[in-house]
Amino acid sequence: MFDATTILAYKSEGKAVIGGDGQVTFGNTVLKNNATKIRKLHNGQVLAGFAGSTADAFNLFDMFEEFLSARKGDMVKAIIDFSKAWRKDKVLRRLEAMMIVLNTEHIFILTGNGDVVEPEDGQIASIGSGGNYAIASARALKKHADLAPEALVEESLHIAADLCIYTNHEIKILTLEASEA
Numbered sequence: 001m002f003d004a005t006t007i008l009a010y011k012s013e014g015k016a017v018i019g020g021d022g023q024v025t026f027g028n029t030v031l032k033n034n035a036t037k038i039r040k041l042h043n044g045q046v047l048a049g050f051a052g053s054t055a056d057a058f059n060l061f062d063m064f065e066e067f068l069s070a071r072k073g074d075m076v077k078a079i080i081d082f083s084k085a086w087r088k089d090k091v092l093r094r095l096e097a098m099m100i101v102l103n104t105e106h107i108f109i110l111t112g113n114g115d116v117v118e119p120e121d122g123q124i125a126s127i128g129s130g131g132n133y134a135i136a137s138a139r140a141l142k143k144h145a146d147l148a149p150e151a152l153v154e155e156s157l158h159i160a161a162d163l164c165i166y167t168n169h170e171i172k173i174l175t176l177e178a179s180e181a
Contacts, residue, residue, distance in 0.1 A: 006130030022170030052097030087114030130164030
């Protein structure tokens with residue numbers, strides 16, 4: 001469990017949305033409130049977010065982007081190559097970070113242990129210290145409210161921020177439409 005952030009991703013028909021809070025902590029101190037922990041990769045065709053050490057995450061974003069380029073944007077093949085490289089590298093596998101990557105077709109959670117996890121429902125994934133609060137909120141809102149995907153992600157992250165001391169209300173959201181991919 002990373003006491004670092006909350007990232008939530010949601011994939012609906014033809015749309016992918018990722019959101020994250022902006023809090024960066026060091027021990028019991030807030031270092032920054034408005035950090036950006038989500039990105040568009042590979043010419044805006046893939047969304048990614050991280051939880052964990054910021055420096056580690058930027059290394060992983062760059063590395064994953066290289067695999068995406070080598071695989072000409074095929075996210076699934078890039079994930080397999082990336083996960084193998086992350087797991088095999090003695091330095092990289094010790095990085096304290098997790099990632100969510102998604103496009104309008106797939107959503108995955110990636111770890112340095114070589115884990116490539118596709119959510120059971122294929123639609124909602126979360127990482128970070130507030131991840132359980134965010135995913136529970138997202139599942140409830142999906143089932144009981146008629147919200148646009150962006151609103152569902154944003155509201156779920158606000159609920160997580162109300163409960164998790166490592167998550168704040170400085171929410172950033174990125175969206176990808178099927179026509180953009």
